[in-house]
Amino acid sequence: VTDAQDVVDAVPRQAPGEPAGWYLFGITRWSPALADALASLPELGLGSRSPQVLPVGDLAAVVTTVRLVDFAPDTLAARADDPVWLEQMVRGHNDVIAAVHERAPILPAKFGSVFARTDDLGAAIAPMSAALAAQLDRLEGADEWAVHIYADPSAAERRVAAEDPDIRALKDEVAQARPGRAYFLQRKIADLTAQSAEAELEDLAEEAFRLLAVHALDAEITPANRSNRNAEGWPEIVKAAYLVPRDGVSAFLQSVDGLSSHLDGVTAECSGPWPPYSFAGESLP
Amino acid sequence: VTDRLAEAREVSLLELLDRVIEHGVVLVGDVTISVADVDLIYLGLRVLLTSIERADDLGVTSAIRKTPT
Numbered sequence: 341v342t343d344a345q346d347v348v349d350a351v352p353r354q355a356p357g358e359p360a361g362w363y364l365f366g367i368t369r370w371s372p373a374l375a376d377a378l379a380s381l382p383e384l385g386l387g388s389r390s391p392q393v394l395p396v397g398d399l400a401a402v403v404t405t406v407r408l409v410d411f412a413p414d415t416l417a418a419r420a421d422d423p424v425w426l427e428q429m430v431r432g433h434n435d436v437i438a439a440v441h442e443r444a445p446i447l448p449a450k451f452g453s454v455f456a457r458t459d460d461l462g463a464a465i466a467p468m469s470a471a472l473a474a475q476l477d478r479l480e481g482a483d484e485w486a487v488h489i490y491a492d493p494s495a496a497e498r499r500v501a502a503e504d505p506d507i508r509a510l511k512d513e514v515a516q517a518r519p520g521r522a523y524f525l526q527r528k529i530a531d532l533t534a535q536s537a538e539a540e541l542e543d544l545a546e547e548a549f550r551l552l553a554v555h556a557l558d559a560e561i562t563p564a565n566r567s568n569r570n571a572e573g574w575p576e577i578v579k580a581a582y583l584v585p586r587d588g589v590s591a592f593l594q595s596v597d598g599l600s601s602h603l604d605g606v607t608a609e610c611s612g613p614w615p616p617y618s619f620a621g622e623s624l625p
Numbered sequence: 626v627t628d629r630l631a632e633a634r635e636v637s638l639l640e641l642l643d644r645v646i647e648h649g650v651v652l653v654g655d656v657t658i659s660v661a662d663v664d665l666i667y668l669g670l671r672v673l674l675t676s677i678e679r680a681d682d683l684g685v686t687s688a689i690r691k692t693p694t
Contacts, residue, residue, distance in 0.1 A: 617645065
């Protein structure tokens, strides 16, 4: 039993005569060479057949046939809490998109888009084709990189404690205050330090995001989750995606690795190259 | 080596879910059956994402540069 056979059950092939649909992976430019390349790949994605490339004008839909029964609301509801099935589906979806992305620009479709007939697919693509083609031009030769940036909160606190004039003035006051007042002032210093450190982290986040964006065609920032931490236990201050041209990848990765030398107590980690998931849908009607 | 591979696999699934849940081009056709309409699937994906993130918080994985596979 090979690995490829292990995944074939995510979406079984349809039996002859069984209602079939077309699972859409994404939109690319029509190219016979791409169609041949995908057809010669082993079974990829959703454990179903090799993906097909259906021409729609100058564009093409990357699809595979699926059993409609597998996408009926009842079936999906039953599988929604099956992590193994969900993972297989999501990985299958990505495997095909990544295989196309290696060869040509692709706009990944929303996960789980199934069409009943190819005519419907063509009718859905045709009116949007100019916008889709423009998006493909924009993504030509570029990859998405996922970036997480983390900051050491105690470094930020030390910095504001040393530099913030209000905090320094309060500290001078503490030195001369009587015990009761000194206690009150210490509390005030702690509050102010926490507040300033938070503002400092936000400034660092913006600066770090911009430093990396210099090497990107486009960048998208999403709210960071402070409870995500790196190996040092530092909280995440930036979660971002960058669209990076392939001929500029080494400069981008150097600036990711070198971020800590530009910003004290800040590190970045990244994964990629990814297909341009975060940049495909922008500016579409 | 196996641990590192497992780690990379988790990281790539985490990043992948993040991308797949939030993004993608929507084509609307008359006879479209879209999982997008079935909120339960997306709810399932979010639960999966959260459970991996939680494992991440416990130090089971750490986001390191890896080529997604």
